[in-house]
Amino acid sequence: MSPIFGLRFIFCMEPRNQTAVSELLLLELTDDPALKSILFSLFLSMYLVTVLGNLIIILAVNSEPHLHTPMYFFLSKLSFTDIFLSTSTNPKKLVNIHSKIWGISYTGCLSQVFFVLAFLVSENCLLTAMAYDRYVAICHPLMYTIIMNPSLCVMLVLISLFISIVDALLHSLMVLQLSFCTDLQIPHFFCELAQVIKPACSDTLINNILIYVFSILLGGSALFGIIASYAQMVCFLLRIPSTGRKYKAFSTCGSHLLGVSSFYGTGFGVYISSTVTESSTKTAVASMM
Template sequence: MGPRNKTGVSQFLLMEVTEDPELQLFLFILFLSIYLVTILGNLLIILTVLSDSHLHTPMYFFLYNLSFTDICLSTTTITKMLVNIHTQNQSIPYAGCLTQIYFVLVFASLESCLLAAMAYDRYVAICHPLRYTVIMNSHICGQLILFSLFISILDALLHSLMVLQLTFCTDLQIPLFFCEVVQVIKLACSDALINNILIYVATSVFGGIPVCGIIFSYVQIVSSVLRMPSVGGKYKAFSTCGSHLSVVSLFYGTGLGVYISSALTNSSRKTAVVSMMYTVVPQMMNPFIYSLRNRDMKGALRKLSSKIPLFF
Protein backbone atom coordinates (compact mmCIF):
# COMPACT_ATOMS: atom_id res chain seq x y z
CA MET A 1 0.00 0.00 0.00
CA GLY A 2 1.43 3.35 -1.03
CA PRO A 3 0.92 6.56 0.92
CA ARG A 4 -2.54 8.13 0.66
CA ASN A 5 -3.78 11.66 1.22
CA LYS A 6 -7.22 12.75 2.27
CA THR A 7 -8.27 14.13 -1.12
CA GLY A 8 -7.14 11.26 -3.31
CA VAL A 9 -4.71 13.50 -5.23
CA SER A 10 -2.81 11.28 -7.64
CA GLN A 11 -0.19 13.70 -8.91
CA PHE A 12 1.30 17.19 -8.83
CA LEU A 13 2.59 19.29 -11.70
CA LEU A 14 6.12 20.68 -11.57
CA MET A 15 7.12 23.89 -13.32
CA GLU A 16 8.26 23.48 -16.90
CA VAL A 17 11.98 24.19 -17.26
CA THR A 18 11.38 26.07 -20.51
CA GLU A 19 8.41 26.81 -22.72
CA ASP A 20 10.64 27.12 -25.78
CA PRO A 21 10.91 23.75 -27.60
CA GLU A 22 14.20 24.81 -29.19
CA LEU A 23 15.81 25.21 -25.77
CA GLN A 24 14.71 21.84 -24.40
CA LEU A 25 17.55 19.85 -25.94
CA PHE A 26 20.11 22.44 -24.87
CA LEU A 27 18.85 22.49 -21.28
CA PHE A 28 18.67 18.71 -21.15
CA ILE A 29 22.32 18.45 -22.24
CA LEU A 30 23.31 21.27 -19.85
CA PHE A 31 21.74 19.72 -16.76
CA LEU A 32 22.85 16.23 -17.74
CA SER A 33 26.42 17.55 -18.01
CA ILE A 34 26.11 19.27 -14.61
CA TYR A 35 24.82 16.05 -13.09
CA LEU A 36 27.59 13.92 -14.58
CA VAL A 37 30.27 16.40 -13.46
CA THR A 38 28.77 16.39 -9.96
CA ILE A 39 28.70 12.59 -9.77
CA LEU A 40 32.17 12.06 -11.24
CA GLY A 41 33.76 14.86 -9.21
CA ASN A 42 32.39 13.65 -5.90
CA LEU A 43 33.13 10.01 -6.72
CA LEU A 44 36.71 11.06 -7.42
CA ILE A 45 36.92 12.75 -4.01
CA ILE A 46 35.55 9.59 -2.34
CA LEU A 47 37.95 7.33 -4.24
CA THR A 48 40.90 9.59 -3.46
CA VAL A 49 40.16 9.67 0.27
CA LEU A 50 39.71 5.90 0.39
CA SER A 51 42.86 5.14 -1.58
CA ASP A 52 45.33 7.38 0.28
CA SER A 53 46.13 6.40 3.87
CA HIS A 54 47.43 9.93 4.56
CA LEU A 55 43.86 11.19 4.13
CA HIS A 56 42.39 8.84 6.73
CA THR A 57 41.86 11.71 9.16
CA PRO A 58 38.68 13.25 10.63
CA MET A 59 38.71 16.19 8.19
CA TYR A 60 38.72 13.92 5.15
CA PHE A 61 36.32 11.49 6.77
CA PHE A 62 33.80 14.33 6.91
CA LEU A 63 34.70 15.33 3.34
CA TYR A 64 34.06 11.75 2.21
CA ASN A 65 30.59 11.87 3.73
CA LEU A 66 29.95 15.35 2.31
CA SER A 67 30.74 14.10 -1.21
CA PHE A 68 28.41 11.14 -0.78
CA THR A 69 25.66 13.49 0.45
CA ASP A 70 26.19 15.78 -2.55
CA ILE A 71 25.77 12.83 -4.91
CA CYS A 72 22.52 11.80 -3.21
CA LEU A 73 21.07 15.33 -3.13
CA SER A 74 21.84 15.96 -6.81
CA THR A 75 20.39 12.59 -7.79
CA THR A 76 17.20 13.35 -5.86
CA THR A 77 16.52 16.62 -7.73
CA ILE A 78 18.20 16.57 -11.13
CA THR A 79 17.23 13.11 -12.37
CA LYS A 80 13.47 13.80 -12.17
CA MET A 81 13.95 17.12 -13.92
CA LEU A 82 15.89 15.40 -16.72
CA VAL A 83 13.11 12.84 -17.14
CA ASN A 84 10.50 15.62 -17.31
CA ILE A 85 12.47 17.53 -19.94
CA HIS A 86 12.96 14.38 -22.01
CA THR A 87 9.32 13.24 -21.84
CA GLN A 88 7.88 16.78 -21.88
CA ASN A 89 5.65 15.69 -19.02
CA GLN A 90 5.77 17.78 -15.84
CA SER A 91 3.63 15.51 -13.67
CA ILE A 92 4.98 13.73 -10.61
CA PRO A 93 2.94 11.11 -8.69
CA TYR A 94 1.80 11.99 -5.19
CA ALA A 95 3.95 9.22 -3.71
CA GLY A 96 6.89 10.32 -5.85
CA CYS A 97 6.53 13.92 -4.70
CA LEU A 98 6.39 12.84 -1.08
CA THR A 99 9.46 10.67 -1.58
CA GLN A 100 11.35 13.56 -3.18
CA ILE A 101 10.40 15.87 -0.32
CA TYR A 102 11.71 13.31 2.15
CA PHE A 103 15.09 12.76 0.51
CA VAL A 104 15.70 16.45 -0.26
CA LEU A 105 15.14 17.23 3.42
CA VAL A 106 17.36 14.36 4.58
CA PHE A 107 20.35 15.24 2.41
CA ALA A 108 20.07 19.04 2.64
CA SER A 109 19.87 18.83 6.45
CA LEU A 110 22.71 16.32 6.58
CA GLU A 111 24.91 18.58 4.44
CA SER A 112 24.33 21.48 6.83
CA CYS A 113 25.25 19.29 9.80
CA LEU A 114 28.39 18.02 8.06
CA LEU A 115 29.59 21.55 7.33
CA ALA A 116 29.18 22.40 11.02
CA ALA A 117 31.06 19.23 12.02
CA MET A 118 33.90 20.14 9.65
CA ALA A 119 34.11 23.61 11.19
CA TYR A 120 34.33 22.06 14.65
CA ASP A 121 37.07 19.74 13.41
CA ARG A 122 39.12 22.72 12.19
CA TYR A 123 38.49 24.53 15.49
CA VAL A 124 39.85 21.61 17.52
CA ALA A 125 42.81 21.11 15.16
CA ILE A 126 43.93 24.75 15.35
CA CYS A 127 42.86 25.82 18.84
CA HIS A 128 43.58 22.55 20.68
CA PRO A 129 46.23 20.77 18.56
CA LEU A 130 47.68 18.73 21.45
CA ARG A 131 44.28 17.25 22.27
CA TYR A 132 43.14 16.85 18.66
CA THR A 133 43.62 13.08 18.40
CA VAL A 134 41.85 12.59 21.72
CA ILE A 135 38.86 14.83 20.99
CA MET A 136 38.41 13.96 17.30
CA ASN A 137 38.89 10.21 17.53
CA SER A 138 37.17 7.80 15.15
CA HIS A 139 34.49 6.98 17.72
CA ILE A 140 33.49 10.64 18.13
CA CYS A 141 33.54 11.25 14.36
CA GLY A 142 31.33 8.24 13.77
CA GLN A 143 28.91 9.41 16.43
CA LEU A 144 28.72 12.89 14.86
CA ILE A 145 27.84 11.38 11.48
CA LEU A 146 25.26 9.00 12.92
CA PHE A 147 23.66 11.71 15.06
CA SER A 148 23.50 14.09 12.09
CA LEU A 149 21.94 11.38 9.93
CA PHE A 150 19.47 10.43 12.67
CA ILE A 151 18.13 13.94 13.25
CA SER A 152 18.01 14.58 9.48
CA ILE A 153 15.94 11.43 8.92
CA LEU A 154 13.70 12.26 11.88
CA ASP A 155 13.08 15.78 10.61
CA ALA A 156 12.30 14.59 7.07
CA LEU A 157 9.99 11.89 8.41
CA LEU A 158 8.06 14.39 10.55
CA HIS A 159 7.58 16.75 7.60
CA SER A 160 6.51 13.92 5.29
CA LEU A 161 3.99 12.53 7.77
CA MET A 162 2.54 15.99 8.35
CA VAL A 163 2.14 16.51 4.58
CA LEU A 164 0.15 13.26 4.51
CA GLN A 165 -2.39 14.89 6.83
CA LEU A 166 -3.11 17.77 4.44
CA THR A 167 -5.96 18.08 1.97
CA PHE A 168 -5.19 19.74 -1.34
CA CYS A 169 -7.04 22.08 -3.65
CA THR A 170 -7.55 21.62 -7.36
CA ASP A 171 -4.55 23.81 -8.22
CA LEU A 172 -1.68 21.34 -7.91
CA GLN A 173 1.00 23.32 -9.78
CA ILE A 174 4.27 23.42 -7.79
CA PRO A 175 6.24 26.55 -8.82
CA LEU A 176 9.57 24.71 -8.72
CA PHE A 177 11.38 22.09 -10.78
CA PHE A 178 11.22 19.62 -7.89
CA CYS A 179 8.93 18.90 -4.92
CA GLU A 180 9.86 21.15 -2.02
CA VAL A 181 7.99 20.91 1.26
CA VAL A 182 7.21 24.64 1.66
CA GLN A 183 5.72 24.93 -1.83
CA VAL A 184 3.66 21.76 -1.40
CA ILE A 185 2.27 23.04 1.92
CA LYS A 186 1.17 26.25 0.17
CA LEU A 187 -1.09 24.18 -2.08
CA ALA A 188 -3.03 22.76 0.85
CA CYS A 189 -6.65 23.71 1.50
CA SER A 190 -6.58 22.48 5.09
CA ASP A 191 -4.97 24.20 8.06
CA ALA A 192 -1.19 23.96 7.76
CA LEU A 193 -0.26 25.79 10.97
CA ILE A 194 1.59 22.81 12.48
CA ASN A 195 3.42 22.23 9.20
CA ASN A 196 4.58 25.84 9.13
CA ILE A 197 5.69 25.68 12.76
CA LEU A 198 7.75 22.59 11.92
CA ILE A 199 9.32 24.48 9.00
CA TYR A 200 10.41 27.32 11.31
CA VAL A 201 11.75 24.89 13.92
CA ALA A 202 13.66 22.88 11.29
CA THR A 203 15.11 26.07 9.79
CA SER A 204 16.39 27.08 13.22
CA VAL A 205 17.83 23.64 13.96
CA PHE A 206 19.41 22.90 10.60
CA GLY A 207 20.15 26.47 9.56
CA GLY A 208 20.57 28.66 12.61
CA ILE A 209 22.43 26.26 14.91
CA PRO A 210 25.01 25.06 12.32
CA VAL A 211 25.65 28.63 11.14
CA CYS A 212 26.14 29.83 14.72
CA GLY A 213 28.46 26.89 15.36
CA ILE A 214 30.48 27.66 12.24
CA ILE A 215 30.75 31.36 13.15
CA PHE A 216 31.81 30.52 16.71
CA SER A 217 34.42 28.05 15.44
CA TYR A 218 35.97 30.52 13.03
CA VAL A 219 35.95 33.38 15.53
CA GLN A 220 37.98 31.13 17.84
CA ILE A 221 40.20 30.03 14.95
CA VAL A 222 40.97 33.59 13.84
CA SER A 223 41.66 34.63 17.42
CA SER A 224 44.03 31.68 17.91
CA VAL A 225 45.81 32.18 14.58
CA LEU A 226 46.42 35.88 15.20
CA ARG A 227 48.27 34.96 18.39
CA MET A 228 50.68 32.70 16.50
CA PRO A 229 54.20 34.21 16.32
CA SER A 230 55.11 32.51 13.02
CA VAL A 231 53.86 33.92 9.72
CA GLY A 232 54.24 30.49 8.17
CA GLY A 233 52.11 28.99 10.92
CA LYS A 234 49.40 31.56 10.33
CA TYR A 235 49.41 30.86 6.59
CA LYS A 236 49.23 27.09 7.12
CA ALA A 237 46.37 27.43 9.59
CA PHE A 238 44.35 29.68 7.30
CA SER A 239 45.06 27.53 4.25
CA THR A 240 43.57 24.46 5.93
CA CYS A 241 40.34 26.39 6.46
CA GLY A 242 40.14 28.04 3.03
CA SER A 243 38.42 25.17 1.23
CA HIS A 244 35.86 24.66 3.96
CA LEU A 245 35.06 28.37 4.14
CA SER A 246 34.53 28.44 0.37
CA VAL A 247 32.12 25.48 0.54
CA VAL A 248 30.25 27.00 3.50
CA SER A 249 29.93 30.35 1.70
CA LEU A 250 28.64 28.65 -1.45
CA PHE A 251 26.09 26.46 0.35
CA TYR A 252 24.65 29.07 2.69
CA GLY A 253 25.09 31.86 0.15
CA THR A 254 22.89 30.13 -2.42
CA GLY A 255 20.45 29.25 0.36
CA LEU A 256 20.25 32.92 1.35
CA GLY A 257 19.76 33.74 -2.33
CA VAL A 258 16.67 31.52 -2.39
CA TYR A 259 15.22 33.35 0.62
CA ILE A 260 15.95 36.82 -0.76
CA SER A 261 14.65 35.90 -4.21
CA SER A 262 11.36 34.56 -2.84
CA ALA A 263 10.95 37.65 -0.65
CA LEU A 264 11.79 40.31 -3.26
CA THR A 265 10.40 38.93 -6.50
CA ASN A 266 6.93 37.86 -7.58
CA SER A 267 8.34 35.79 -10.42
CA SER A 268 7.91 32.11 -9.61
CA ARG A 269 10.27 31.19 -12.45
CA LYS A 270 13.10 33.29 -11.02
CA THR A 271 12.55 31.73 -7.60
CA ALA A 272 12.52 28.27 -9.18
CA VAL A 273 15.81 28.90 -10.97
CA VAL A 274 17.47 30.16 -7.77
CA SER A 275 16.12 27.18 -5.81
CA MET A 276 17.50 24.80 -8.42
CA MET A 277 20.90 26.45 -8.18
CA TYR A 278 20.83 25.86 -4.41
CA THR A 279 20.56 22.11 -4.97
CA VAL A 280 22.90 21.97 -7.98
CA VAL A 281 25.77 24.47 -7.85
CA PRO A 282 27.28 23.76 -4.40
CA GLN A 283 27.21 20.01 -5.02
CA MET A 284 28.96 20.44 -8.37
CA MET A 285 31.56 22.93 -7.14
CA ASN A 286 32.58 21.23 -3.86
CA PRO A 287 34.95 18.69 -5.51
CA PHE A 288 36.69 21.45 -7.48
CA ILE A 289 37.08 23.63 -4.39
CA TYR A 290 38.67 20.84 -2.36
CA SER A 291 40.83 19.49 -5.18
CA LEU A 292 42.16 22.89 -6.30
CA ARG A 293 42.59 24.65 -2.95
CA ASN A 294 43.76 21.75 -0.79
CA ARG A 295 47.41 20.74 -1.10
CA ASP A 296 46.92 17.28 0.42
CA MET A 297 44.04 16.53 -1.96
CA LYS A 298 46.06 17.67 -4.97
CA GLY A 299 48.92 15.40 -3.96
CA ALA A 300 46.59 12.45 -3.42
CA LEU A 301 44.90 13.08 -6.77
CA ARG A 302 48.28 13.04 -8.53
CA LYS A 303 49.12 9.71 -6.88
CA LEU A 304 45.77 8.30 -7.90
CA SER A 305 46.10 9.53 -11.48
CA SER A 306 49.51 7.84 -11.79
CA LYS A 307 47.86 4.51 -10.92
CA ILE A 308 44.93 4.85 -13.33
CA PRO A 309 45.76 5.08 -17.07
CA LEU A 310 42.49 6.89 -17.67
CA PHE A 311 43.91 10.04 -16.09
CA PHE A 312 46.93 10.32 -18.36
Protein backbone atom coordinates in the same frame (compact mmCIF):
# COMPACT_ATOMS: atom_id res chain seq x y z
CA MET B 1 3.15 30.78 -23.35
CA SER B 2 3.05 28.35 -20.45
CA PRO B 3 4.99 29.26 -17.29
CA ILE B 4 8.67 28.28 -17.38
CA PHE B 5 8.59 26.64 -14.00
CA GLY B 6 5.70 25.14 -12.10
CA LEU B 7 4.09 22.21 -10.54
CA ARG B 8 0.44 21.37 -11.02
CA PHE B 9 -1.51 19.21 -8.61
CA ILE B 10 -4.60 17.51 -9.98
CA PHE B 11 -7.30 17.17 -7.35
CA CYS B 12 -11.04 16.78 -7.26
CA MET B 13 -13.25 19.76 -6.49
CA GLU B 14 -14.14 18.44 -3.02
CA PRO B 15 -11.55 18.65 -0.22
CA ARG B 16 -9.86 15.34 0.45
CA ASN B 17 -6.73 14.02 2.01
CA GLN B 18 -3.63 14.32 -0.20
CA THR B 19 -2.97 10.59 0.00
CA ALA B 20 -5.92 10.11 -2.40
CA VAL B 21 -3.95 11.87 -5.14
CA SER B 22 -2.28 9.39 -7.48
CA GLU B 23 -0.50 11.66 -9.98
CA LEU B 24 0.93 15.16 -10.19
CA LEU B 25 1.82 17.03 -13.34
CA LEU B 26 5.04 18.96 -13.70
CA LEU B 27 4.83 21.86 -16.11
CA GLU B 28 7.36 22.10 -18.90
CA LEU B 29 10.48 24.16 -18.33
CA THR B 30 9.92 25.49 -21.84
CA ASP B 31 7.88 24.63 -24.93
CA ASP B 32 10.70 25.55 -27.34
CA PRO B 33 12.18 22.30 -28.78
CA ALA B 34 15.59 23.89 -29.39
CA LEU B 35 15.73 25.26 -25.84
CA LYS B 36 14.71 21.88 -24.45
CA SER B 37 17.79 20.29 -26.00
CA ILE B 38 19.99 23.00 -24.54
CA LEU B 39 18.44 22.63 -21.09
CA PHE B 40 18.76 18.85 -21.19
CA SER B 41 22.45 19.09 -22.10
CA LEU B 42 23.05 21.74 -19.44
CA PHE B 43 21.31 19.85 -16.63
CA LEU B 44 22.89 16.55 -17.65
CA SER B 45 26.36 18.12 -17.67
CA MET B 46 25.82 19.71 -14.26
CA TYR B 47 24.57 16.44 -12.82
CA LEU B 48 27.46 14.40 -14.24
CA VAL B 49 30.02 16.91 -12.97
CA THR B 50 28.45 16.75 -9.51
CA VAL B 51 28.38 12.96 -9.39
CA LEU B 52 31.79 12.33 -10.98
CA GLY B 53 33.51 15.08 -9.00
CA ASN B 54 32.25 13.75 -5.69
CA LEU B 55 33.03 10.15 -6.67
CA ILE B 56 36.63 11.17 -7.37
CA ILE B 57 36.83 12.71 -3.89
CA ILE B 58 35.42 9.56 -2.29
CA LEU B 59 37.79 7.27 -4.20
CA ALA B 60 40.79 9.48 -3.44
CA VAL B 61 40.03 9.55 0.29
CA ASN B 62 39.50 5.78 0.44
CA SER B 63 42.56 4.87 -1.63
CA GLU B 64 45.16 7.21 -0.12
CA PRO B 65 46.28 6.22 3.43
CA HIS B 66 47.54 9.71 4.27
CA LEU B 67 44.01 11.03 3.67
CA HIS B 68 42.56 8.77 6.37
CA THR B 69 42.08 11.70 8.75
CA PRO B 70 38.92 13.09 10.39
CA MET B 71 38.71 16.05 8.01
CA TYR B 72 38.78 13.87 4.89
CA PHE B 73 36.48 11.34 6.56
CA PHE B 74 33.85 14.08 6.93
CA LEU B 75 34.61 15.30 3.41
CA SER B 76 33.89 11.88 1.91
CA LYS B 77 30.56 11.73 3.77
CA LEU B 78 29.76 15.22 2.50
CA SER B 79 30.46 14.01 -1.04
CA PHE B 80 28.02 11.13 -0.57
CA THR B 81 25.42 13.63 0.61
CA ASP B 82 26.00 15.88 -2.41
CA ILE B 83 25.54 12.96 -4.80
CA PHE B 84 22.28 11.82 -3.25
CA LEU B 85 20.94 15.37 -2.88
CA SER B 86 21.46 16.00 -6.59
CA THR B 87 20.08 12.55 -7.48
CA SER B 88 16.86 13.19 -5.56
CA THR B 89 15.64 15.72 -8.15
CA ASN B 90 17.81 15.85 -11.28
CA PRO B 91 17.18 12.43 -12.88
CA LYS B 92 13.42 12.96 -12.81
CA LYS B 93 13.81 16.39 -14.39
CA LEU B 94 16.04 14.96 -17.12
CA VAL B 95 13.56 12.17 -17.85
CA ASN B 96 10.72 14.68 -18.12
CA ILE B 97 12.67 16.91 -20.52
CA HIS B 98 13.62 13.95 -22.71
CA SER B 99 10.27 12.14 -22.70
CA LYS B 100 8.12 15.29 -22.78
CA ILE B 101 5.85 13.64 -20.20
CA TRP B 102 5.71 16.05 -17.30
CA GLY B 103 4.23 13.85 -14.61
CA ILE B 104 5.23 12.56 -11.20
CA SER B 105 3.40 10.21 -8.87
CA TYR B 106 2.25 11.33 -5.47
CA THR B 107 4.66 8.85 -3.89
CA GLY B 108 7.49 10.24 -6.00
CA CYS B 109 6.68 13.80 -4.97
CA LEU B 110 6.57 12.91 -1.28
CA SER B 111 9.85 11.02 -1.69
CA GLN B 112 11.46 14.14 -3.15
CA VAL B 113 10.26 16.17 -0.16
CA PHE B 114 11.75 13.62 2.24
CA PHE B 115 15.11 13.08 0.55
CA VAL B 116 15.78 16.75 -0.23
CA LEU B 117 15.15 17.66 3.40
CA ALA B 118 17.18 14.72 4.73
CA PHE B 119 20.25 15.42 2.60
CA LEU B 120 20.12 19.18 3.16
CA VAL B 121 20.01 18.75 6.95
CA SER B 122 22.73 16.09 6.80
CA GLU B 123 24.98 18.42 4.80
CA ASN B 124 24.28 21.18 7.30
CA CYS B 125 25.35 18.94 10.20
CA LEU B 126 28.46 17.67 8.43
CA LEU B 127 29.67 21.19 7.71
CA THR B 128 29.34 21.94 11.43
CA ALA B 129 31.29 18.81 12.34
CA MET B 130 34.04 19.84 9.91
CA ALA B 131 34.21 23.28 11.53
CA TYR B 132 34.68 21.66 14.94
CA ASP B 133 37.40 19.44 13.48
CA ARG B 134 39.28 22.50 12.20
CA TYR B 135 38.87 24.21 15.57
CA VAL B 136 40.43 21.27 17.40
CA ALA B 137 43.24 20.93 14.82
CA ILE B 138 44.25 24.59 15.09
CA CYS B 139 43.53 25.45 18.72
CA HIS B 140 44.42 22.08 20.31
CA PRO B 141 46.93 20.47 17.92
CA LEU B 142 48.59 18.31 20.58
CA MET B 143 45.24 16.84 21.61
CA TYR B 144 43.87 16.50 18.07
CA THR B 145 44.29 12.74 17.64
CA ILE B 146 42.89 12.11 21.11
CA ILE B 147 39.84 14.35 20.76
CA MET B 148 39.02 13.58 17.12
CA ASN B 149 39.28 9.83 17.50
CA PRO B 150 37.51 7.46 15.07
CA SER B 151 34.69 6.76 17.55
CA LEU B 152 33.82 10.45 17.84
CA CYS B 153 33.92 10.93 14.06
CA VAL B 154 31.57 8.00 13.47
CA MET B 155 29.28 9.21 16.26
CA LEU B 156 29.07 12.70 14.73
CA VAL B 157 28.12 11.23 11.35
CA LEU B 158 25.49 8.99 12.94
CA ILE B 159 24.06 11.94 14.90
CA SER B 160 23.80 14.01 11.72
CA LEU B 161 22.09 11.09 9.98
CA PHE B 162 19.63 10.65 12.85
CA ILE B 163 18.76 14.36 13.00
CA SER B 164 18.27 14.57 9.23
CA ILE B 165 15.99 11.52 9.09
CA VAL B 166 13.87 12.68 12.04
CA ASP B 167 13.48 16.17 10.56
CA ALA B 168 12.60 14.90 7.06
CA LEU B 169 10.23 12.25 8.40
CA LEU B 170 8.38 14.72 10.62
CA HIS B 171 7.80 17.22 7.79
CA SER B 172 6.79 14.46 5.36
CA LEU B 173 4.25 13.02 7.79
CA MET B 174 2.80 16.49 8.32
CA VAL B 175 2.34 16.86 4.55
CA LEU B 176 0.29 13.65 4.62
CA GLN B 177 -2.25 15.39 6.86
CA LEU B 178 -2.99 18.17 4.34
CA SER B 179 -5.97 18.31 2.00
CA PHE B 180 -6.32 19.99 -1.40
CA CYS B 181 -9.58 20.93 -3.10
CA THR B 182 -9.01 22.24 -6.63
CA ASP B 183 -6.57 22.41 -9.52
CA LEU B 184 -3.49 23.98 -8.00
CA GLN B 185 -0.19 25.15 -9.45
CA ILE B 186 3.09 25.34 -7.58
CA PRO B 187 5.85 27.46 -9.18
CA HIS B 188 8.69 25.02 -8.82
CA PHE B 189 10.55 22.36 -10.77
CA PHE B 190 10.51 19.77 -7.98
CA CYS B 191 8.52 18.95 -4.85
CA GLU B 192 9.98 21.36 -2.33
CA LEU B 193 8.30 21.42 1.09
CA ALA B 194 7.45 25.11 1.34
CA GLN B 195 5.94 25.16 -2.16
CA VAL B 196 3.96 21.95 -1.64
CA ILE B 197 2.08 23.17 1.44
CA LYS B 198 1.24 26.64 0.09
CA PRO B 199 -1.86 25.68 -1.95
CA ALA B 200 -3.35 23.37 0.70
CA CYS B 201 -7.02 23.89 1.57
CA SER B 202 -6.52 22.70 5.13
CA ASP B 203 -4.80 24.73 7.83
CA THR B 204 -1.01 24.80 7.35
CA LEU B 205 -0.19 26.80 10.48
CA ILE B 206 1.50 23.87 12.22
CA ASN B 207 3.43 22.98 9.06
CA ASN B 208 4.73 26.53 8.71
CA ILE B 209 5.60 26.74 12.40
CA LEU B 210 7.57 23.50 12.15
CA ILE B 211 9.41 24.76 9.07
CA TYR B 212 10.46 27.98 10.80
CA VAL B 213 11.28 26.32 14.12
CA PHE B 214 13.43 23.58 12.61
CA SER B 215 15.08 25.98 10.17
CA ILE B 216 16.10 28.26 13.02
CA LEU B 217 16.95 25.41 15.36
CA LEU B 218 19.01 23.35 12.92
CA GLY B 219 20.26 25.94 10.47
CA GLY B 220 20.76 28.69 13.04
CA SER B 221 22.52 26.53 15.62
CA ALA B 222 24.78 24.99 12.96
CA LEU B 223 25.72 28.39 11.54
CA PHE B 224 26.32 29.73 15.04
CA GLY B 225 28.58 26.75 15.78
CA ILE B 226 30.58 27.35 12.60
CA ILE B 227 30.97 31.07 13.30
CA ALA B 228 31.94 30.40 16.93
CA SER B 229 34.55 27.85 15.84
CA TYR B 230 36.16 30.24 13.38
CA ALA B 231 36.02 33.11 15.87
CA GLN B 232 37.99 30.96 18.34
CA MET B 233 40.46 30.02 15.61
CA VAL B 234 41.01 33.64 14.57
CA CYS B 235 41.57 34.74 18.18
CA PHE B 236 44.04 31.89 18.68
CA LEU B 237 45.97 32.59 15.48
CA LEU B 238 46.22 36.31 16.18
CA ARG B 239 48.29 35.48 19.24
CA ILE B 240 50.77 33.47 17.15
CA PRO B 241 53.80 35.52 15.99
CA SER B 242 54.69 33.21 13.11
CA THR B 243 53.16 34.41 9.83
CA GLY B 244 53.96 31.12 8.11
CA ARG B 245 52.04 29.12 10.71
CA LYS B 246 49.07 31.47 10.41
CA TYR B 247 49.00 31.04 6.65
CA LYS B 248 49.29 27.25 6.92
CA ALA B 249 46.45 27.12 9.46
CA PHE B 250 44.13 29.30 7.39
CA SER B 251 44.95 27.38 4.19
CA THR B 252 43.59 24.18 5.75
CA CYS B 253 40.24 25.94 6.26
CA GLY B 254 39.90 27.34 2.74
CA SER B 255 37.95 24.47 1.20
CA HIS B 256 35.63 24.24 4.20
CA LEU B 257 34.92 27.98 4.11
CA LEU B 258 34.15 27.70 0.39
CA GLY B 259 31.69 24.88 1.07
CA VAL B 260 30.03 26.81 3.91
CA SER B 261 29.76 29.95 1.78
CA SER B 262 28.19 28.14 -1.17
CA PHE B 263 25.77 26.18 1.05
CA TYR B 264 24.48 29.04 3.19
CA GLY B 265 24.94 31.66 0.46
CA THR B 266 22.63 29.91 -1.99
CA GLY B 267 20.22 29.11 0.85
CA PHE B 268 19.91 32.74 1.86
CA GLY B 269 19.68 33.69 -1.81
CA VAL B 270 16.64 31.47 -2.30
CA TYR B 271 15.01 32.86 0.85
CA ILE B 272 15.64 36.48 -0.11
CA SER B 273 14.47 35.97 -3.70
CA SER B 274 11.22 34.42 -2.47
CA THR B 275 10.53 37.34 -0.12
CA VAL B 276 11.47 40.33 -2.30
CA THR B 277 9.95 39.19 -5.59
CA GLU B 278 6.56 37.89 -6.64
CA SER B 279 8.00 36.25 -9.73
CA SER B 280 7.75 32.48 -9.43
CA THR B 281 10.25 32.10 -12.25
CA LYS B 282 12.96 34.08 -10.43
CA THR B 283 12.35 32.11 -7.26
CA ALA B 284 12.61 28.80 -9.09
CA VAL B 285 15.80 29.86 -10.88
CA ALA B 286 17.34 30.92 -7.55
CA SER B 287 16.35 27.59 -6.03
CA MET B 288 17.92 25.73 -8.97
CA MET B 289 21.20 27.53 -8.32
